[in-house]
Amino acid sequence: MKPILQFFSLLILSMFFVVTSNATETDEEFTTLRVGVLQSHPMAKRADYKDAFIFNYSNLLGVNVSVTGFKTLGSLIDAHASGRIHYAIHTARSFATTHSICDCVDAIARPVSQSGAVGFRSVLVSKKDLDVRGDTAKANLKIGYSRKESVSSWLMPNMALSLGQLGKFDLEEMGDVSTMLSAFRDDELHGYFGWLPVSSTDVDFTQSDLFNGNFETELAQSSELDLSWWSNIVYFGPHAVHKNVPEQLKEDLTDLLLNMDSQQPSLLDIVEPYYSGGFTKSNQSDYDAIAKALAIKAGIAVPEVELELSLRPSIIK
Numbered sequence: 001m002k003p004i005l006q007f008f009s010l011l012i013l014s015m016f017f018v019v020t021s022n023a024t025e026t027d028e029e030f031t032t033l034r035v036g037v038l039q040s041h042p043m044a045k046r047a048d049y050k051d052a053f054i055f056n057y058s059n060l061l062g063v064n065v066s067v068t069g070f071k072t073l074g075s076l077i078d079a080h081a082s083g084r085i086h087y088a089i090h091t092a093r094s095f096a097t098t099h100s101i102c103d104c105v106d107a108i109a110r111p112v113s114q115s116g117a118v119g120f121r122s123v124l125v126s127k128k129d130l131d132v133r134g135d136t137a138k139a140n141l142k143i144g145y146s147r148k149e150s151v152s153s154w155l156m157p158n159m160a161l162s163l164g165q166l167g168k169f170d171l172e173e174m175g176d177v178s179t180m181l182s183a184f185r186d187d188e189l190h191g192y193f194g195w196l197p198v199s200s201t202d203v204d205f206t207q208s209d210l211f212n213g214n215f216e217t218e219l220a221q222s223s224e225l226d227l228s229w230w231s232n233i234v235y236f237g238p239h240a241v242h243k244n245v246p247e248q249l250k251e252d253l254t255d256l257l258l259n260m261d262s263q264q265p266s267l268l269d270i271v272e273p274y275y276s277g278g279f280t281k282s283n284q285s286d287y288d289a290i291a292k293a294l295a296i297k298a299g300i301a302v303p304e305v306e307l308e309l310s311l312r313p314s315i316i317k
Helices: 003-016 047-061 073-082 092-102 151-162 177-185 207-213 216-220 247-258 265-271 284-297
Strands: 032-038 064-070 087-089 105-111 117-127 142-145 170-173 191-199 225-230 239-242 279-281
Touching (some): 032 073, 047 247, 047 265, 064 073, 092 105, 092 284, 117 207, 151 191, 177 191
Parallel strands (some): 032 087
Antiparallel strands (some): 105 279, 117 191
16 A cells, blocks of 8 residues: 555544644734645646735735645645644545544635536446346456546445445456556456546436546447446535634635636636636535545444435446
């Protein structure tokens, strides 16, 4: 297991311990909003982006702003859970982990893609009319997944597998999506775990929608498919604040994000370079499913998981 994954597991296990925040400012003492991003974020890599972010946020919110880049999600999680930073741009996984540790962060807004997607569902794609669900699943089915680091191809499916909502499969780690699709096309696999983007209007899908259209050529080479199962929605990672942020500043931050696409489009390009559709309001419950999936992966017993188990057959045409 890679060090970052070990660290995530340790962080989740620490949810049973009390985390005491280092930040204890009163509203009157709160003068600087400390922001955390990954060092891979353009805002941490480009001085002009960082300066523009600080200038705009400071003027629009009426507080000083500082930005710190973190090398890993683990270090970002630790800083946010301890209160060393007030505001962080999270992935779904890192927010769920942080919230599980200390219940001290609030998701205030999550991004929307240019196409209107708000997240994705893990899906099990299989050969036409092949029963893959529960106790009735055909025995010895070979089901592929890309790699165990993947949220869509392993983390979310592993929860369903662990809860007995899918059959007992011969699981094959393929390394990457291209290899997995080639094996499926060549009848080396009966099915595979992939993902579909989710918008507020999705009803039916075509094969080209899988993987957000990134493997349309490879998918076109496959015969007619069934979408045999899908997971709860994994929403895109939120912008979140520590609970020691004054309520008025939290409201101002939320308003800033929700109106950024119409009022500050150039700032949106800096804040969310990967999602250009603006923001929608978020809350903790958006990330309950991935939090439980992380807990199950770490071997922690969780309450019954209310899954949107979709027994919708044959919706991929």
